[in-house]
Amino acid sequence: MRNDSPIQPYLNLNGDSGVRGYAIGPQAIAVEFADGSVYLYTADSAGAEAIARMHELAREGRGLNTYINRYVRDAYAERLR
Template identity: 55%
Template sequence: MERYANLGGDSGVVGYEIGDDFVRIQFSDGSIYLYTYASAGANNIEQMKRLAQNGQGLNAFINRHVRKAYARKER
């Protein structure tokens, strides 16, 4: 899991892992959610990858666009 840069300073996201067709997100409460092409759509996953790597805007994007579109909660 990569550490999320959190350039805005107020994100609930602390880490992420990127795969070909998924993004795994770790939140500050320790929960980890898996978002996939199948669950959230390819365009959303690709945007989440960009935001994760840029270190800003990921938490807001998740809340606005894919909040409950995860494939599974892992922890």
Template identity: 50%
Template sequence: MQIYKDINHDSGVRGYEIGDTYITVWFDGTARSYTYSYASAGAANVETMKKLAENGDGLNAYINKVVKFKFVR
């Protein structure tokens, strides 16, 4: 797991892992991880999430607004 930078110190994201067609996200206060894949959330959304994760800003807000429940079940 890569630690999320959270440059504004306002995110609930703790860390992430990036794969070719997915991103897995860990949130503060939970041991469970959430994987968003091309199949579950759409390729464009996953690619946006990857960029936000690497930039360390905006990932939590994007998840809440765009892909909240589109994780792999």
């Protein structure tokens, strides 16, 4: 996944998410948090099933922050920002 992949706004349907945006790549997702930090999660770092679920939650606009906190919090490959 390229560092210049555009960040899509996260819908935040629950209205209380710590996630601001995301960029989906093959077997990866970059997540921008409310504090402006961006973390890259990959199939190698978090597991392919986790990345697939994060893709779904990001597109749905609900549950991504909770999922990250519960299952993959420190399983990021890299802090991009």
